[in-house]
Amino acid sequence: MPTSQSLSPSLAAAQAPLVRYYSVCRGDSALPLKNLGIEEAFIVPDFDLAEELIARGVDSSRVAISGEAQDPGYSQAAGGKQLVPASPFEFDQSILIVLPTYNERSNLEALVTAIGQYLVADILIVDDNSPDGTGQLADELSCRYRHVHVLHRARKEGLGPAYLAGFEWALHRKYDRIIEMDCDFSHAPWDLPRLVHRSGTADLVIGSRYVPGGGTEHWNARRRLVSRCGNTYVSLFLGSNIHDWTGGFRCYRRELLEKMNLETVRAKGYIFQVELAWRAVRLGANVHELPIRFSDRVQGQSKLGWASLIEGLTAVPKMYFRN
Numbered sequence: 211m212p213t214s215q216s217l218s219p220s221l222a223a224a225q226a227p228l229v230r231y232y233s234v235c236r237g238d239s240a241l242p243l244k245n246l247g248i249e250e251a252f253i254v255p256d257f258d259l260a261e262e263l264i265a266r267g268v269d270s271s272r273v274a275i276s277g278e279a280q281d282p283g284y285s286q287a288a289g290g291k292q293l294v295p296a297s298p299f300e301f302d303q304s305i306l307i308v309l310p311t312y313n314e315r316s317n318l319e320a321l322v323t324a325i326g327q328y329l330v331a332d333i334l335i336v337d338d339n340s341p342d343g344t345g346q347l348a349d350e351l352s353c354r355y356r357h358v359h360v361l362h363r364a365r366k367e368g369l370g371p372a373y374l375a376g377f378e379w380a381l382h383r384k385y386d387r388i389i390e391m392d393c394d395f396s397h398a399p400w401d402l403p404r405l406v407h408r409s410g411t412a413d414l415v416i417g418s419r420y421v422p423g424g425g426t427e428h429w430n431a432r433r434r435l436v437s438r439c440g441n442t443y444v445s446l447f448l449g450s451n452i453h454d455w456t457g458g459f460r461c462y463r464r465e466l467l468e469k470m471n472l473e474t475v476r477a478k479g480y481i482f483q484v485e486l487a488w489r490a491v492r493l494g495a496n497v498h499e500l501p502i503r504f505s506d507r508v509q510g511q512s513k514l515g516w517a518s519l520i521e522g523l524t525a526v527p528k529m530y531f532r533n
Protein backbone atom coordinates (compact mmCIF):
# COMPACT_ATOMS: atom_id res chain seq x y z
CA MET A 211 0.00 0.00 0.00
CA PRO A 212 1.55 3.27 -1.02
CA THR A 213 1.40 5.30 2.16
CA SER A 214 4.43 6.79 3.84
CA GLN A 215 4.25 4.14 6.56
CA SER A 216 3.87 1.06 4.43
CA LEU A 217 6.19 2.00 1.57
CA SER A 218 9.88 1.57 1.93
CA PRO A 219 11.65 4.86 1.23
CA SER A 220 15.14 4.51 -0.14
CA LEU A 221 17.58 7.21 -1.00
CA ALA A 222 19.48 6.61 -4.23
CA ALA A 223 22.36 8.68 -2.97
CA ALA A 224 24.84 8.40 -5.82
CA GLN A 225 22.54 9.15 -8.74
CA ALA A 226 19.94 11.48 -7.36
CA PRO A 227 20.73 12.68 -3.90
CA LEU A 228 17.71 14.93 -3.78
CA VAL A 229 15.05 12.39 -4.69
CA ARG A 230 13.44 10.19 -2.07
CA TYR A 231 11.84 7.18 -3.72
CA TYR A 232 8.82 5.29 -2.48
CA SER A 233 8.66 1.89 -4.05
CA VAL A 234 5.24 0.58 -5.01
CA CYS A 235 4.65 -3.08 -5.65
CA ARG A 236 1.86 -4.94 -7.36
CA GLY A 237 -0.91 -5.51 -4.82
CA ASP A 238 -0.49 -2.03 -3.33
CA SER A 239 -2.95 -0.63 -5.84
CA ALA A 240 -6.11 -0.69 -3.73
CA LEU A 241 -4.62 1.45 -0.97
CA PRO A 242 -4.37 5.24 -0.65
CA LEU A 243 -1.48 6.99 -2.31
CA LYS A 244 0.98 9.15 -0.44
CA ASN A 245 0.94 12.84 -1.36
CA LEU A 246 4.40 13.43 -2.77
CA GLY A 247 6.60 16.21 -1.52
CA ILE A 248 8.65 18.25 -3.96
CA GLU A 249 11.70 15.96 -3.78
CA GLU A 250 9.83 12.68 -3.60
CA ALA A 251 8.88 10.19 -6.29
CA PHE A 252 7.38 6.76 -6.74
CA ILE A 253 9.42 3.93 -8.12
CA VAL A 254 7.75 0.99 -9.85
CA PRO A 255 9.13 -2.08 -11.60
CA ASP A 256 7.23 -1.69 -14.88
CA PHE A 257 5.04 0.43 -17.14
CA ASP A 258 1.81 -1.34 -16.16
CA LEU A 259 2.19 -0.42 -12.52
CA ALA A 260 3.19 3.12 -13.50
CA GLU A 261 -0.09 3.38 -15.44
CA GLU A 262 -2.08 2.24 -12.42
CA LEU A 263 -0.57 5.02 -10.34
CA ILE A 264 -1.04 7.66 -13.04
CA ALA A 265 -4.69 6.67 -13.55
CA ARG A 266 -5.12 7.24 -9.82
CA GLY A 267 -3.83 10.78 -10.07
CA VAL A 268 -0.06 10.54 -9.65
CA ASP A 269 1.90 12.98 -11.82
CA SER A 270 3.68 10.95 -14.51
CA SER A 271 6.76 13.18 -14.17
CA ARG A 272 7.26 11.74 -10.66
CA VAL A 273 7.16 8.04 -11.51
CA ALA A 274 10.44 6.21 -12.04
CA ILE A 275 10.30 2.90 -13.87
CA SER A 276 13.16 0.80 -12.62
CA GLY A 277 12.84 -2.50 -14.51
CA GLU A 278 14.94 -5.15 -12.82
CA ALA A 279 17.44 -2.66 -11.44
CA GLN A 280 17.63 -1.85 -7.74
CA ASP A 281 18.84 1.65 -8.38
CA PRO A 282 16.34 3.68 -10.42
CA GLY A 283 19.13 5.70 -12.04
CA TYR A 284 16.92 8.77 -12.40
CA SER A 285 17.90 12.28 -11.46
CA GLN A 286 15.95 15.42 -10.81
CA ALA A 287 15.87 17.81 -13.79
CA ALA A 288 17.54 21.08 -12.93
CA GLY A 289 14.87 23.73 -12.61
CA GLY A 290 12.07 21.34 -13.56
CA LYS A 291 9.64 19.15 -11.70
CA GLN A 292 10.39 16.04 -13.73
CA LEU A 293 12.65 13.07 -13.17
CA VAL A 294 15.14 12.24 -15.90
CA PRO A 295 16.28 8.64 -16.51
CA ALA A 296 20.01 7.88 -16.65
CA SER A 297 19.57 6.94 -20.30
CA PRO A 298 16.63 7.26 -22.68
CA PHE A 299 14.19 4.37 -23.09
CA GLU A 300 14.92 2.21 -26.08
CA PHE A 301 12.39 -0.03 -27.84
CA ASP A 302 12.79 -2.73 -30.46
CA GLN A 303 10.60 -0.85 -32.93
CA SER A 304 11.83 2.02 -35.08
CA ILE A 305 10.14 5.24 -33.97
CA LEU A 306 9.61 8.58 -35.67
CA ILE A 307 8.32 11.63 -33.82
CA VAL A 308 6.72 14.10 -36.23
CA LEU A 309 6.96 17.68 -34.93
CA PRO A 310 4.96 20.20 -36.98
CA THR A 311 6.31 23.70 -36.48
CA TYR A 312 5.17 27.17 -37.28
CA ASN A 313 7.08 29.90 -35.45
CA GLU A 314 8.46 27.60 -32.76
CA ARG A 315 12.03 28.92 -32.69
CA SER A 316 11.84 29.54 -28.95
CA ASN A 317 10.81 25.93 -28.23
CA LEU A 318 12.42 23.74 -30.85
CA GLU A 319 15.95 23.17 -29.61
CA ALA A 320 14.89 22.66 -26.00
CA LEU A 321 12.25 20.17 -27.07
CA VAL A 322 14.62 18.17 -29.28
CA THR A 323 17.03 17.98 -26.33
CA ALA A 324 14.30 16.97 -23.90
CA ILE A 325 12.97 14.25 -26.20
CA GLY A 326 16.47 12.78 -26.37
CA GLN A 327 16.55 12.42 -22.60
CA TYR A 328 13.51 10.14 -22.58
CA LEU A 329 13.33 8.18 -25.82
CA VAL A 330 15.58 6.83 -28.53
CA ALA A 331 13.72 7.95 -31.64
CA ASP A 332 14.15 9.81 -34.88
CA ILE A 333 12.55 13.23 -35.14
CA LEU A 334 11.07 14.81 -38.25
CA ILE A 335 10.48 18.56 -38.05
CA VAL A 336 7.85 19.65 -40.57
CA ASP A 337 8.18 23.38 -40.95
CA ASP A 338 5.85 25.56 -43.04
CA ASN A 339 8.38 28.26 -43.87
CA SER A 340 8.07 29.91 -40.44
CA PRO A 341 8.88 33.62 -40.60
CA ASP A 342 10.76 33.45 -37.27
CA GLY A 343 13.49 31.20 -38.71
CA THR A 344 12.38 27.89 -37.17
CA GLY A 345 13.26 26.18 -40.45
CA GLN A 346 16.89 27.39 -40.35
CA LEU A 347 17.22 26.28 -36.75
CA ALA A 348 15.77 22.90 -37.73
CA ASP A 349 18.46 22.60 -40.42
CA GLU A 350 21.17 23.41 -37.88
CA LEU A 351 19.83 20.76 -35.51
CA SER A 352 19.70 18.21 -38.27
CA CYS A 353 23.36 18.93 -39.12
CA ARG A 354 24.27 18.50 -35.46
CA TYR A 355 22.20 15.38 -34.70
CA ARG A 356 21.88 12.40 -37.01
CA HIS A 357 18.46 11.46 -35.66
CA VAL A 358 16.92 14.85 -36.54
CA HIS A 359 15.41 15.37 -40.01
CA VAL A 360 13.63 18.29 -41.60
CA LEU A 361 10.86 18.63 -44.12
CA HIS A 362 10.45 22.15 -45.47
CA ARG A 363 7.11 23.15 -46.90
CA ALA A 364 6.54 26.29 -48.91
CA ARG A 365 3.77 27.91 -46.87
CA LYS A 366 1.52 27.60 -43.86
CA GLU A 367 -1.32 25.22 -44.67
CA GLY A 368 -2.38 24.03 -41.23
CA LEU A 369 -1.63 21.14 -38.97
CA GLY A 370 -3.36 18.49 -41.09
CA PRO A 371 -1.33 18.88 -44.30
CA ALA A 372 1.89 19.16 -42.27
CA TYR A 373 1.18 15.86 -40.51
CA LEU A 374 0.15 14.17 -43.74
CA ALA A 375 3.47 15.15 -45.31
CA GLY A 376 5.26 13.82 -42.22
CA PHE A 377 3.33 10.55 -42.30
CA GLU A 378 4.12 10.03 -45.97
CA TRP A 379 7.81 10.55 -45.18
CA ALA A 380 7.55 8.04 -42.31
CA LEU A 381 5.65 5.36 -44.22
CA HIS A 382 8.07 5.59 -47.11
CA ARG A 383 10.90 4.81 -44.66
CA LYS A 384 8.97 2.02 -42.91
CA TYR A 385 9.05 3.32 -39.37
CA ASP A 386 7.14 0.97 -37.04
CA ARG A 387 5.71 3.66 -34.79
CA ILE A 388 4.82 7.22 -35.78
CA ILE A 389 4.24 9.78 -33.05
CA GLU A 390 2.41 13.12 -33.25
CA MET A 391 3.57 15.77 -30.81
CA ASP A 392 3.21 19.55 -30.54
CA CYS A 393 6.40 21.58 -30.46
CA ASP A 394 5.40 23.80 -27.54
CA PHE A 395 5.91 21.56 -24.48
CA SER A 396 2.17 21.06 -24.11
CA HIS A 397 2.93 17.37 -24.49
CA ALA A 398 5.38 16.14 -21.89
CA PRO A 399 8.49 14.44 -23.30
CA TRP A 400 8.59 12.10 -20.28
CA ASP A 401 5.28 10.61 -21.44
CA LEU A 402 6.78 9.43 -24.73
CA PRO A 403 8.03 6.05 -23.43
CA ARG A 404 4.58 5.39 -21.97
CA LEU A 405 2.97 6.00 -25.34
CA VAL A 406 5.38 3.73 -27.17
CA HIS A 407 5.11 0.98 -24.57
CA ARG A 408 1.31 1.02 -24.80
CA SER A 409 1.47 0.84 -28.60
CA GLY A 410 2.74 -2.71 -28.15
CA THR A 411 -0.90 -3.73 -27.68
CA ALA A 412 -2.79 -0.88 -29.37
CA ASP A 413 -2.92 0.30 -32.98
CA LEU A 414 -3.43 3.88 -31.88
CA VAL A 415 -2.55 5.35 -28.49
CA ILE A 416 -4.04 8.76 -27.71
CA GLY A 417 -2.62 10.86 -24.90
CA SER A 418 -5.91 11.82 -23.28
CA ARG A 419 -6.93 14.69 -21.04
CA TYR A 420 -10.33 13.21 -20.40
CA VAL A 421 -9.71 9.81 -18.84
CA PRO A 422 -8.94 9.25 -15.13
CA GLY A 423 -5.51 10.67 -14.38
CA GLY A 424 -5.54 13.04 -17.35
CA GLY A 425 -6.10 16.79 -17.29
CA THR A 426 -4.96 20.24 -18.32
CA GLU A 427 -2.58 22.57 -16.51
CA HIS A 428 -2.54 26.36 -16.62
CA TRP A 429 -5.46 26.58 -19.04
CA ASN A 430 -7.86 29.45 -18.62
CA ALA A 431 -11.60 28.85 -18.34
CA ARG A 432 -12.19 29.75 -22.01
CA ARG A 433 -9.71 27.15 -23.29
CA ARG A 434 -11.12 24.49 -21.00
CA LEU A 435 -14.64 25.27 -22.17
CA VAL A 436 -13.73 25.23 -25.88
CA SER A 437 -11.94 21.91 -25.54
CA ARG A 438 -14.68 20.28 -23.45
CA CYS A 439 -17.47 21.54 -25.71
CA GLY A 440 -15.52 20.47 -28.79
CA ASN A 441 -15.10 16.94 -27.51
CA THR A 442 -18.73 16.73 -26.39
CA TYR A 443 -19.88 17.96 -29.80
CA VAL A 444 -17.78 15.34 -31.56
CA SER A 445 -19.02 12.61 -29.22
CA LEU A 446 -22.63 13.49 -29.99
CA PHE A 447 -22.04 12.47 -33.59
CA LEU A 448 -19.22 9.95 -33.44
CA GLY A 449 -19.84 8.32 -30.05
CA SER A 450 -18.06 8.35 -26.75
CA ASN A 451 -15.79 5.38 -27.27
CA ILE A 452 -13.05 8.04 -27.44
CA HIS A 453 -12.98 10.77 -24.78
CA ASP A 454 -10.31 13.05 -26.24
CA TRP A 455 -11.04 13.19 -29.96
CA THR A 456 -8.99 16.32 -30.54
CA GLY A 457 -5.89 15.31 -28.58
CA GLY A 458 -2.71 15.60 -30.66
CA PHE A 459 -0.25 13.51 -28.65
CA ARG A 460 -0.50 10.12 -30.30
CA CYS A 461 1.35 7.02 -31.33
CA TYR A 462 0.25 5.18 -34.46
CA ARG A 463 1.35 1.79 -35.60
CA ARG A 464 2.54 1.98 -39.18
CA GLU A 465 0.05 -0.70 -40.31
CA LEU A 466 -2.87 1.44 -39.18
CA LEU A 467 -1.70 4.56 -41.01
CA GLU A 468 -1.16 2.45 -44.13
CA LYS A 469 -4.82 1.39 -44.06
CA MET A 470 -6.20 4.88 -43.58
CA ASN A 471 -6.30 6.20 -47.16
CA LEU A 472 -4.48 9.30 -46.04
CA GLU A 473 -4.53 10.80 -49.51
CA THR A 474 -8.27 11.46 -49.10
CA VAL A 475 -7.93 13.42 -45.83
CA ARG A 476 -8.72 17.12 -46.37
CA ALA A 477 -8.89 18.41 -42.77
CA LYS A 478 -6.57 21.29 -41.99
CA GLY A 479 -6.89 22.24 -38.33
CA TYR A 480 -7.92 20.50 -35.12
CA ILE A 481 -10.44 18.40 -36.93
CA PHE A 482 -7.59 16.50 -38.50
CA GLN A 483 -7.16 14.68 -35.18
CA VAL A 484 -10.86 13.83 -35.05
CA GLU A 485 -10.87 12.60 -38.63
CA LEU A 486 -7.94 10.24 -38.08
CA ALA A 487 -9.34 8.88 -34.82
CA TRP A 488 -12.69 8.32 -36.52
CA ARG A 489 -11.03 6.51 -39.41
CA ALA A 490 -9.21 4.32 -36.88
CA VAL A 491 -12.51 3.47 -35.15
CA ARG A 492 -14.20 2.69 -38.48
CA LEU A 493 -11.34 0.39 -39.38
CA GLY A 494 -11.90 -1.54 -36.15
CA ALA A 495 -8.52 -0.51 -34.77
CA ASN A 496 -7.63 -1.05 -31.15
CA VAL A 497 -7.56 2.53 -29.80
CA HIS A 498 -6.29 3.15 -26.30
CA GLU A 499 -6.36 6.41 -24.33
CA LEU A 500 -3.50 7.03 -21.95
CA PRO A 501 -3.93 9.79 -19.35
CA ILE A 502 -1.74 12.85 -19.87
CA ARG A 503 -1.52 16.26 -18.29
CA PHE A 504 -1.61 18.82 -21.07
CA SER A 505 0.19 22.08 -20.19
CA ASP A 506 -0.41 25.44 -21.77
CA ARG A 507 2.47 26.65 -23.88
CA VAL A 508 4.94 28.98 -22.15
CA GLN A 509 6.88 30.23 -25.20
CA GLY A 510 5.52 31.24 -28.59
CA GLN A 511 1.99 31.82 -29.78
CA SER A 512 -0.99 29.54 -30.18
CA LYS A 513 -2.22 29.00 -33.74
CA LEU A 514 -5.68 27.91 -32.67
CA GLY A 515 -8.10 30.21 -34.48
CA TRP A 516 -11.74 30.64 -35.37
CA ALA A 517 -11.22 29.09 -38.80
CA SER A 518 -10.18 25.85 -37.15
CA LEU A 519 -13.24 25.85 -34.87
CA ILE A 520 -15.62 26.56 -37.74
CA GLU A 521 -14.01 23.85 -39.85
CA GLY A 522 -14.67 21.46 -36.97
CA LEU A 523 -18.34 22.39 -36.59
CA THR A 524 -19.14 21.55 -40.18
CA ALA A 525 -16.75 18.66 -40.69
CA VAL A 526 -18.00 16.42 -37.87
CA PRO A 527 -21.57 15.97 -39.15
CA LYS A 528 -20.15 15.38 -42.63
CA MET A 529 -17.90 12.68 -41.25
CA TYR A 530 -20.84 11.04 -39.52
CA PHE A 531 -23.15 11.08 -42.54
CA ARG A 532 -20.42 9.96 -44.92
CA ASN A 533 -20.23 6.62 -43.15
Ligand SMILES: Nc1nc2c(ncn2[C@@H]2O[C@H](COP(=O)(O)OP(=O)(O)OP(=O)(O)O)[C@@H](O)[C@H]2O)c(=O)[nH]1
Pocket residue numbers: 309310311312313314336337338366367368369372391392393394396506507511512513514
Ligand atom coordinates in the same frame (compact mmCIF):
# COMPACT_ATOMS: atom_id res chain seq x y z
N1 LIG B 1 3.94 22.96 -40.03
C1 LIG B 1 2.92 23.56 -39.40
N2 LIG B 1 2.83 23.45 -38.06
C2 LIG B 1 1.78 24.07 -37.45
C3 LIG B 1 0.80 24.79 -38.15
N3 LIG B 1 -0.10 25.26 -37.26
C4 LIG B 1 0.31 24.85 -36.04
N4 LIG B 1 1.45 24.13 -36.15
C5 LIG B 1 2.23 23.47 -35.10
O1 LIG B 1 1.37 22.51 -34.52
C6 LIG B 1 1.58 22.41 -33.13
C7 LIG B 1 0.29 22.75 -32.40
O2 LIG B 1 -0.06 24.10 -32.66
P1 LIG B 1 -0.42 25.16 -31.51
O3 LIG B 1 -0.30 26.54 -31.97
O4 LIG B 1 0.33 24.82 -30.27
O5 LIG B 1 -1.89 24.91 -31.38
P2 LIG B 1 -2.56 24.15 -30.28
O6 LIG B 1 -1.60 23.31 -29.49
O7 LIG B 1 -3.66 23.47 -30.96
O8 LIG B 1 -3.09 25.36 -29.45
P3 LIG B 1 -2.56 25.85 -28.04
O9 LIG B 1 -3.00 24.83 -27.10
O10 LIG B 1 -3.22 27.15 -27.87
O11 LIG B 1 -1.07 25.96 -28.09
C8 LIG B 1 2.71 23.36 -32.81
O12 LIG B 1 3.92 22.66 -32.82
C9 LIG B 1 2.63 24.36 -33.96
O13 LIG B 1 3.85 25.00 -34.23
C10 LIG B 1 0.93 24.88 -39.58
O14 LIG B 1 0.14 25.49 -40.28
N5 LIG B 1 1.99 24.24 -40.14
Ligand SMILES: [Mg+2]
Pocket residue numbers: 392394396507512
Ligand atom coordinates in the same frame (compact mmCIF):
# COMPACT_ATOMS: atom_id res chain seq x y z
MG1 LIG C 1 -0.12 24.04 -28.46
